[in-house]
Amino acid sequence: MKGLTFYDHLEDLDQESKYLIHKAKEATQHCHAPYSKFYVGAALLLEDNTLVTGSNQENASYPLCMCAERVALYAAASQYPGKVIKKMAVVAHKKNHKELTSATSCGACRQVLLEFESRQKEEIEVVMLGQDGKWIKCSGGSVLMPLSFNSSHLHD
DSSP states (O other), X not given: OTTEEEESSGGGSOHHHHHHHHHHHHHGGGOBOTTTOEEEEEEEEETTOOEEEEEOBOOSSGGGOBOHHHHHHHHHHHHSTTOOEEEEEEEEEETTOOSOBOOOXXXXXXXXXXXXXXXXXXXXXXXXXXXXXXXXXXXXXXHHSTTOOOGGGTOO
C-alpha cells in the first residue's frame, strides 16, 4: 500500500522511531484504564525535537474517555503552539503485560490527526504495531483515513 511501510522487527526501524516507541511505552505508566485494562501511550516529536507524550484516560461514562493520541496532540498544541509535529508513535499493552500488543489509532484520533496536518500544512508520520505483529510506518493521516471529512466540505 502506498504510504505504508512494514517492518518485521522493532530493530528494523530507524533510531528516531525506536526512541518514540520507547517514550510511548513509558507514557503507558500514566494511563487511567480501570475499565478496558488496555494501556495506550503516544509520543510526538516536534520540529525542534521536543518530545510530547500522552496516555489514554478512561471515564466511567465511556464517551468521555480520551485516547493517548489526542491527549498528546492537544498537549502539543497547547504547550507548543505553532510548532510542527513531525512524527508520532503509538503503543499499547494489556494490564500486567510487558509485551506490546497491536494498537492502531481509532477513527476519532485519525480525524484529529488529519486536522492537525491541515493546520500545520505538513503530514505527521505515524508508527504503530499492526495486528500481524509487524511495525507499520504511515506517511500521514490521509493514508490512515482516505476519503476523510475536512474543512473543504464546510465551504462553498
